[in-house]
Amino acid sequence: MSVFNSLYADQYDELYAAKGYVQECDLIEQAVALYGGTRPSTVLDVGCGTGGHAIELANRGYAVSGVDLSQPMLDRAATKAAALPAGRRPSWLCGDARDFDTGEQHDLAIMMFAVVGYLTKNDDVLQALRNIRCQLKPGSLFLCDFWYGPSVLSTRPTDRVRVMSSGEGRVIRAASTELDIVAHTADVTFKLWTLAGDRLVGETSETHRMRYFFPQEFSLFLASAGFEMKSISAFPTLDGELDENAWNAFVVASAI
Numbered sequence: 290m291s292v293f294n295s296l297y298a299d300q301y302d303e304l305y306a307a308k309g310y311v312q313e314c315d316l317i318e319q320a321v322a323l324y325g326g327t328r329p330s331t332v333l334d335v336g337c338g339t340g341g342h343a344i345e346l347a348n349r350g351y352a353v354s355g356v357d358l359s360q361p362m363l364d365r366a367a368t369k370a371a372a373l374p375a376g377r378r379p380s381w382l383c384g385d386a387r388d389f390d391t392g393e394q395h396d397l398a399i400m401m402f403a404v405v406g407y408l409t410k411n412d413d414v415l416q417a418l419r420n421i422r423c424q425l426k427p428g429s430l431f432l433c434d435f436w437y438g439p440s441v442l443s444t445r446p447t448d449r450v451r452v453m454s455s456g457e458g459r460v461i462r463a464a465s466t467e468l469d470i471v472a473h474t475a476d477v478t479f480k481l482w483t484l485a486g487d488r489l490v491g492e493t494s495e496t497h498r499m500r501y502f503f504p505q506e507f508s509l510f511l512a513s514a515g516f517e518m519k520s521i522s523a524f525p526t527l528d529g530e531l532d533e534n535a536w537n538a539f540v541v542a543s544a545i
């Protein structure tokens with residue numbers, strides 16, 4: 290796999306240190322309370338990355354299975370999860386959303402932080418949603434967020450540079466984006482430089498092809514995969530209006 294390689298995975302938690310994983314887990318629990326009824330026991334986190342949601346949910350008492358395509362991201366997740374009591378740690382599986390198999394049916398599935406956007410072709414989206422559906426009990430919820438097409442097209446991504454402290458040194462990240470408005474994709478090129486003092490100690494570059502979605506097409510994908518869309522709102526809310534300023538949409542769907 291060409292993205293989320295070892296160097297990028299090493300810096301991932303620093304890059305997204307400000308992301309509100311605890312608040313997002315509150316949002317997940319609110320969605321379940323509103324649309325799911327009973328508290329789930331088992332949670333499937335598809336594209337779990339370094340475990341931001343998986344570990345927080347495990348800490349709240351859920352039995353979590355985390356799946357990701359990137360072994361370096363899973364290695365980071367497992368290292369962090371070692372701080373949890375042994376019986377509470379999530380299980381980790383290196384696999385593709387389109388064909389992984391946990392061998393179980395879960396009570397809730399999540400796919401957070403635009404993971405579904407990494408599935409850029411219609412067939413890939415359908416294959417992944419169908420595979421997730423097979424590993425959920427009927428009536429269970431599936432929650433995900435994605436780049437919201439109307440906002441992407443009206444706001445247009447801009448080039449960005451961030452400089453962050455990292456231990457004794459710094460990380461510089463430059464991101465530039467090219468849209469393909471026919472394919473509904475954005476190629477985001479991340480360049481990353483790791484500095485110790487003034488010395489360059491690491492350098493990497495990755496292009497992430499991300500798909501953005503529109504509400505009607507996503508509802509159709511869900512229906513074709515055996516889900517019913519219950520709600521779509523501005524992320525990270527359950528009732529925020531989706532307008533051109535809402536970069537991310539949050540979807541709650543139920544397994545039929």
Ligand SMILES: C[S@@+](CC[C@H](N)C(=O)[O-])C[C@H]1O[C@@H](n2cnc3c(N)ncnc32)[C@H](O)[C@@H]1O
Nearest residue numbers: 293336337338357358359362385386401402407
């Ligand atoms: C932006 S990160 C999100 C990670 C995590 N959910 C979070 O909120 O921090 C996207 C993750 O999706 C994973 N991913 C991308 N394509 C995937 C696929 N086809 N199957 C499983 N994981 C995938 C990447 O390896 C990466 O860890």
